[in-house]
Amino acid sequence: MTAYRDQYASVFKGGRNVVLIAISSDPPDALASWARDEDFPYLFGSDAGSTVYASFGGPVRDNGSVGGRSVVVVDPEGRIAEVIPRFREVDPTAYEELAAAIDRVTPDPEDVGADGR
């Protein structure tokens, strides 16, 4: 998750037209305290029993936790644009692929030139 924070401005466009939601089966208070301690700038979702992950086809561990470090990109129309079943968080090339997928479906923010026009 710290890598997502470090890549937030670039890969996730600083949250402009892109919403990053990090989801695990941890309770909300555990996520909130972790986000505060690490100053994560993005949203967290508490997926008790990993039912959301299961609805996306993901496996659930015996203890009810998410069974894979997966990333799903949803386009502005609500359609799945990209699925990365095993996101390699420590691999720099993984972020290039993710950024490309996000760029493909994200509307460009209004382009303002250096002269303000």
Add this chain to the structure above:
Amino acid sequence: MKRLLVLPLLAGALALVPAGPAGAQDAPELVAAGEMAPDFSIPGATRHGILAEPVRLSDYRGETVVLAFFFRARSRG
């Protein structure tokens, strides 16, 4: 003679070894690109605290949403 005994024993030992990696190591088969993402509504949180309203995927229509599933807070996963 010894070689004739070793080969069947070796074959028997190999038969006990799992044919491939454990199921948990296989890439999960998630939903396919092009499908509508299933909507959800779950409790949310940020660095500012627990959110008063749930996080609902459909609330973010018009924006790109990246769902990053992970194993557990405060771990590498």
